Amino acid sequence: MATLDTKGREVSYLADIIATCGRKTVLIDIGTSRVAGETKQADGNRQRVGSPAELLKEIAATTRVNVHDLQASGTISAIIGVAGGKGSAAFGEIVSDLPYGFPKLLVSSARPALLAELAVHNDIILYPTLVDLLGINAFTARVLENAGRAIAALHYRPAKAGRNKKIVAITAFGVTTPAANLCIARLAQAGVDTIVFPANGAGGRKMEQLIAAGEFDAVIDLTTTELADEIVGGTASAGPDRLKAASRQLIPQVIAPGAVDMVNFGPPSSVPDQFRGRQFYSHTPYTTLMRTNISENESIGRLTAERLSLAEAPAIVLWPRKGVSDYDRDGGIFRNADADRAWLDAVKNHLGSKIAIRELDCHINDPELAEAAATWILKQLGQGDRDADV
Template sequence: MPTVVLVGTLDTKGAEYGYVRDRLRAAGCEVILVDAGVLGEPLITPDISRAEVARAAGTTIEALVAQADRGTAIETMARGATQIVRTLFQQGKLHGILGLGGSGGSALVTAAMRALPIGVPKLMVSTLAAGDTRPYIGVSDIALLYPVVDIAGLNRLSEQILANAAGAIAGMAQAYEQYRPPQTAKPLIGATMFGVTTPCVTAARQRLEELGYEVLVFHATGTGGRAMEALVTGGFLAGVLDITTTELADELVGGVLSAGPERLEAAGAMGIPQVVSLGALDMVNFGPIDTVPERFRHRRLYKHNPTVTLMRTTPEECAELGRIIAQKLNQARGPVVVFIPKRGVSAIATEGGPFYDPDADQALFTALKAHLRPDIPVEEWDTDINDPAFARAMAERLAALIEAQAPGGWRA
C-alpha cells in the first residue's frame, strides 16, 4: 500500500487537507499529514505536528510565533518540512507528496518537494500555477494543478478539483511503489536540443545508443539546461553532448530562456568529457511578438510560432558569445572538444534561411578560436549543424573521450 505525505498549513487549510486525506484513504493509500502552519492551532489533527517541524528546522514554534514575521516563519518551516520529508523518504514511508496553497504555501511545500529525488511523485495544487512557476519547480519534476478558485473552503468546484488531485497522486504513488527500474550498466549521456537542432541531436542520440549509451535529451529552454547541469553536478552523467548552447545567448542579450550565468560550467568542474557545439546561438528567445522589448523591435525578428519570437544575434553579440564559451571551457578539468558547423548553427541559419548571416557566424567562430585554450581541439566542418555526418562525428568523439577516461572502459 503506497503512502502519500501531505504537507500544509493546517491552521488555515485544515478542512481542505482533511478532505484530501479522506479521498486518499478511500483510494487505498496510507496518509501521513504534516502540519507546517504557524499562525494558529491546526484545524485537524496531524500525524507530524508543527512543533516537530519547527524542531527539525532548529527552532521552536513559540519562537516563530513570537517573531511575528510571516516570511521568516515560512522559510523556517520550509527547512523543517524538507528535513521531515527527506527522513520519511529514507525510511521508505513516502511514495508521493501533495500540497495545497497560495504563494506562501506553494513556496513552503515545493521547497520540500525539490529535496526529493527525480521520479518521486510530487503534486502541488497552487493558485500560482498559472503564473511564473520557475521559483517553485526549479529543476525538479513537480506537477502543478491550478485550482481555478482560491483554496479557501470547500465547495462543489474545489471539491472536484481536490478529488482529482487526490486521485492523481494516489495513482502516481501506486505506480511509483510498484515500478522497478531495469538494471542496466549503460552509462548516461546528457544532450541539449532545440527545435532547430532536432535532426542533429536525434542522429547523435541514435549513434550513441548504437554504441551502448543511454541518452537523456534536455530541451534548452533555460530550465532544461539547468536540469542537465544539476545531474552533472550530482554525478549521474558520464559525459555531455552539449550541441545546443543557445541559452547563453539569452543570458547575454536578455532573452526569456536563460539558464543562468553558470551554464556550460558543470561538466568542466566535474571533469567529465564534453563535446560542445554552437547550436542555436543565432537566436535570442522571446514570447509572442508583442512582448519583444521595445529596444529590440528594430532587430531581425522571426515568428517561430504564435507564442515564440526569435531575434537574430548580431556579429558583436556573437563575438562576445565566442569569448564567453571559450572562457568557460578553458576552466574545464576534463576532456573537451569543440565542433563548429561552418554552414549554419541552426535550421534557420543556413543559406536562404531567415537567420542566415555569415558575418555573425564568422564573428562567433573567430572569437571562440582566438580565446580557447590551445590544447582544446576544435573540429570545423563544412556543413550545417543538422548534417547527419556532423552529428555522428560528435557522438563518436564523445564516446571515445569517455572510453579513454574510464580505465578499461565503462563496460569493463
C-alpha cells in the first residue's frame, strides 16, 4: 500500500522482491492524484481504493474498510506500506482495524515522532529509512529488499474460534514486575492463562482495545500508573479510555495503585519547567521519573474511582499500605505514605459502595497482594474456592 503517484517506483521494486520470495501481492493505491505513478502490476492485480479526488484522510477512511474486508476474506495475510509523513499517518489509520498479530510493516521516511505515535496505537513493525524515498538508489534498494523479504516471511494465522482456557489480562511495570510474576504463577497453577501488558501508555491502550474486543475473561490491573501520566502530563498516558473497557465488557477486575507514585518523562532535559524543584529519579538515561505529590495522588484516586464506578460486573480495589512500587517502600527513594494515602482516601470518597476496597498490610510486590488478587479472580471465574476471603 502506498501513494503510487509519488512512490510508484519504490512499490514496483518492492513488489518484485516479494514475488521472488514466492508471495503474491495486491497493490493498493492511496494516492490523491487522478493519474497513478507508473508501477508494475503484481500478478496483473492492482486495486485502487477510494476516490483520487478525495483528500488523503478521506481516502484512508475508505481504504480502512476495504483492507479490513481483504483480511476478513483471507485475500491478504500481511500488509506492507511505503510512505513519507502523510502516507505513514494514513497507513496507521488504515490498518487500525486489523487484528492484533496481523503482520503490518511500514517502510517510512517520516519523522521519528510520528513513527513513535503510530507505535502507541498499533502493533506496526516500523522500518525507518533514515533517507528519503525518492526513487531507487544504493540506499533505498537495501531498505526495500530487506523489507520485502521480511514481509514475505510473515503470515497471519487467525486464532481458532473458542478457547480451552480462561485468559486474564495483567498490567505491569518494572517496579511492579514481582507482583505480576506472582499472579502469573498462581493463575497458571489453576490452569488460567495470562497476558501481561506494560503500563507504558501503548501497553495500556492496547489492553483496553483487546478487552473491548472480548479477548479476556478478567483483568488484574495491578499497575494503574498510566492514570498518573494522564493527570499530571507525563509521557506514558494511555489516553481517556484507560480503565473503562472491563466495565463495559462486564468482566471481573482487580484494581491496584501500582506505580501511581511516579510520572514518566524522557531525558532530564525533557522535563517541563513547571516541575522544577520536584523529586526526580533517573530510571535510565532516557527515562526520568517524578514522584507524585499528595494533590496529584488525590486526583489520580478520584479519576480511578470515577471510571471504576461504571463497573456492573464484580470488581475490587486492593491497596497495599507499605508501598505501591519498588521505589515506594521503607527506605525507598519515593516512599511517601501520606501521598499514597491520598489516593486511597480519594477512591473511598468517590467510589460507590457496591465495589469493595480491601486494605492489605503489605507492599504491592509482596506475595500477600498477588495471592489476594489471584484468589479473588479465580473465584469470579469459577475456578477457585467460593468461600475464599475477599
